[in-house]
Amino acid sequence: MATHRFIVSNYSNALTSGTVSWRSPSNIALVKYWGKYGEQMPMNASVSFTLSNCHTQTKLSFEKKVSGEFDFEVFLDGKKEMGFEPKIQKFFERIAVYLPFLKDFKFSIETTNSFPHSSGIASSASGMSALALCFMDMERQMQPAITDAYFTEKASFLARLGSGSACRSVEGPLVVWGEHPDISGSNNLFGTKYPFGVHPDFEDYQDTILLVDKGEKQVSSTLGHELMIDHPFAEQRFRQAKDNLSKLVPVFQNGDLSAFIKIVEQEALSLHALMMASTPYFILMKPNTLEIINKIWKFREETGARLCFTLDAGANVHVLYPKFEKETVLKFIKGELAIFCKNSEFITDEAGLGAKKI
Numbered sequence: 001m002a003t004h005r006f007i008v009s010n011y012s013n014a015l016t017s018g019t020v021s022w023r024s025p026s027n028i029a030l031v032k033y034w035g036k037y038g039e040q041m042p043m044n045a046s047v048s049f050t051l052s053n054c055h056t057q058t059k060l061s062f063e064k065k066v067s068g069e070f071d072f073e074v075f076l077d078g079k080k081e082m083g084f085e086p087k088i089q090k091f092f093e094r095i096a097v098y099l100p101f102l103k104d105f106k107f108s109i110e111t112t113n114s115f116p117h118s119s120g121i122a123s124s125a126s127g128m129s130a131l132a133l134c135f136m137d138m139e140r141q142m143q144p145a146i147t148d149a150y151f152t153e154k155a156s157f158l159a160r161l162g163s164g165s166a167c168r169s170v171e172g173p174l175v176v177w178g179e180h181p182d183i184s185g186s187n188n189l190f191g192t193k194y195p196f197g198v199h200p201d202f203e204d205y206q207d208t209i210l211l212v213d214k215g216e217k218q219v220s221s222t223l224g225h226e227l228m229i230d231h232p233f234a235e236q237r238f239r240q241a242k243d244n245l246s247k248l249v250p251v252f253q254n255g256d257l258s259a260f261i262k263i264v265e266q267e268a269l270s271l272h273a274l275m276m277a278s279t280p281y282f283i284l285m286k287p288n289t290l291e292i293i294n295k296i297w298k299f300r301e302e303t304g305a306r307l308c309f310t311l312d313a314g315a316n317v318h319v320l321y322p323k324f325e326k327e328t329v330l331k332f333i334k335g336e337l338a339i340f341c342k343n344s345e346f347i348t349d350e351a352g353l354g355a356k357k358i
């Protein structure tokens with residue numbers, strides 16, 4: 001699939017000033033993306049649940065100016081946030097070829113996260129997708145003829161250039177990103193809604209995020225992806241991810257939760273194993289991460305409850321379970337797992353339908 005379909009030569013309507021607002025959720029990968037090439041292209045296909053409660057809300061105000069340099073200010077929770085500027089500047093540089101109007105406006109980007117900034121939950125997926133959607137909203141005002149499909153695909157395409165996994169936050173509840181032979185429409189350029197049958201259990205899957213470590217990420221995802229270049233297990237990893245996604249296709253269809261649990265936990269531990277085996281090497285789990293994993297395994301064995309865990313590139317634990325287990329699992333989390341979280345904090349979330357215009 002070629003990128004030139006996202007390049008616009010001229011717009012039909014002129015725009016001088018205005019405001020657009022979008023809310024975009026975070027997502028949690030079941031098959032992980034770890035390793036990239038070229039301009040934010042994934043080395044393997046991934047699939048994630050789009051979340052609901054963990055989201056970023058972004059208001060983009062724009063005013064026409066004399067064309068020149070990029071001109072923007074970023075505000076987090078109403079306060080000017082210079083720390084975000086280099087990342088946004090890089091984002092503007094990457095996407096300017098697809099949004100030729102970027103240099104013609106002065107922008108104010110006002111953003112808030114529903115989750116605490118210091119929670120250790122990455123805001124890049126929700127933040128970059130919310131901003132990409134705001135830009136697409138502007139583009140649609142200048143080119144009303146674009147289709148909804150084009151709008152969504154290009155928003156995801158742009159979000160990917162901000163942060164790879166952000167391209168999976170535009171739609172929901174299950175989104176695939178990366179070309180995979182078993183999944184029609186899947187491609188490296190943007191996320192696509194999982195196209196096949198999904199058992200009702202997976203439509204409102206629950207994710208309780210246990211906040212084990214709320215500090216800065218020990219390994220940035222940029223460095224993390226780089227560790228996969230020349231990684232001794234790279235080839236095997238990309239094959240494993242591909243196989244795991246193939247295995248999930250019938251599982252999503254028939255709701256085989258035992259098979260789902262095995263694949264999801266293996267993916268999480270493989271991601272961390274890759275980091276432990278890279279040069280330099282990292283251990284991103286904390287002792288409490290392991291305590292929680294062991295407790296989950298014990299509880300599952302004793303009760304047969306259908307919960308499992310997954311991890312991102314950090315110490316926090318995502319506890320995943322179908323809605324019919326909610327009461328049992330939340331009681332278990334409050335009674336036995338919350339003590340392993342910083343200030344006993346956790347966030348309850350569930351699979352959702354993607355971004356929304358405000």
Ligand code: PMV
Pocket residue numbers: 028029031032033034046124163164165166221222271312313
């Ligand atoms: O989108 P990035 O570059 O921050 O990478 C995200 C990588 C993981 O969260 C660890 C896995 C994934 O697929 O989301």
